[in-house]
Amino acid sequence: MLYRKTKGYRVFMIFNFCLLSLVMLAIAFPFIHLISISFSESAAILGGRVVVWPIGFNIDAYLRIFDHPTILQGFKNSIFQTLLGTSIGLFMTIICAYPLSKTFLKGRKAFVLIVMFTMFFSGGLIPTYLVVKSVGLIDTIWAVVIPFCITPYYLLLMMTFFQGIPESLEEAAMVDGLNPMQILFKIVIPLSKPVIAAITMFLIVYYWNNWFNSMIYLNSSDMHPVMMIVRNIVAGADLASMGSGIGQNDLTTLSSASLKAAVIMVTTIPVVCVFPFAQKHFAKGVMLGAVKG
Structure with missing residues (x-):
């Protein structure tokens, strides 16, 4: 549809541009501020002079991160998890x-109602912990993977998308001799790349940021993901081990604030870098899954 560029239309576009610019600035400013702090010297940070540009540029905080005894192991654990x-x-x-x-x-509506019920009510943390413990999953990677592998919202989103695929395609495939599993993997899944990309991004972000379940179910520190280590660093519980090798000269350029900012940026960048490759399918999958049904 073409709009006449009337005065009202131009005013609307200017207002829209200004509003979106403010939203973008509000989203980008925290990241820019953290990057500036992570590259700044201690005196400038403590003096509150760092806003959007590093003062006393240095990379000591990032060097200190990768000297941390468990940070690299945490990255390996997070990637695997x-x-x-x-x-x-x-x-x-x-x-x-x-x-x-x-x-x-048969019984489809009952199953869907059960799935929807779990979106509003859950068993709670303690019953879930007892179930995980009773099957012997405590302190294993499966404790943070299996109990949370299906999310009701993602399940309903994908189910809605599948309903939008023409049944005639599947009927034609059955006439050609394909069984339901072959139809799923050879026809349905290739046609569902948008919603699969969207849910894949959701799952990647969830498992990458999932430190709470690791704290509950993983007793061995060797299995902790990087976000669990970040949580300890930001909370101040692990700053001592990061600063144990800092000399007197390093104290003038390195502070706990720069360490925290650097750790946050290092653990955020991997997910941010993955998103642009799936952005096209991600947006399409969310919109199609929301309107079809």
């Missing part, structure tokens, strides 16, 4: 959503 959790979660979501998208399935 994210890859494993995302793969299992995506597979389980697809396997559950596909049959629920079929209206001829």
Whole structure:
């Protein structure tokens, strides 16, 4: 649709541009501020002079991070946990959503109601912990992957998307001799790349930032993900080990604030770098899954 560029239209566009610019600035400013602090010297940070540009530029905070005894192991744990959790979660979501998208399935409405019920009510932390402990998953990687591999919202989102795929395609495939599993993996999944990309991004962000479940279910510090280490550093519980090797000259250029900012940026960048590659499919998948049904 074409709009005439009337005076009212121009005013609206200017207002819209200004509003979106303010929103973008509000989103970007915290990251810019953290980057500036992470590259600034201690005196400038303590004096409150660092806003959007580093003062006394140095990279000591980042060097100190990678000298930390457990930070690299934490990155390995987070990558493994994210890859494993995302793969299992995506597979389980697809396997559950596909049959629920079929209206001829007996008891479908009851299953959908059960799924929706869990969106509003859960068993709680203590019952969940007792169940995980009773099956022997405590202090294993499975304790932070299996109990949380299916999210009801993602399941309903994918189910809604599957319902929008024409049934004639599946009927034609059945005439050609394909069974339901072959139809799912050869026809439905290739047509569902947008919603799969969207849910994959959701799962990656969830498992990468999932420090709370690790704190509850993982007793061994060797298995803690990097976000658990970041939480300890930001809370001040792990700053001593990071600063144990700092000399007197380093104290003039390195502070706890710069260490915290550097750690936050280092652990945020991997997810930020992944998003642009899936942005096109991500936005399309969310919108299509929201309007079809």
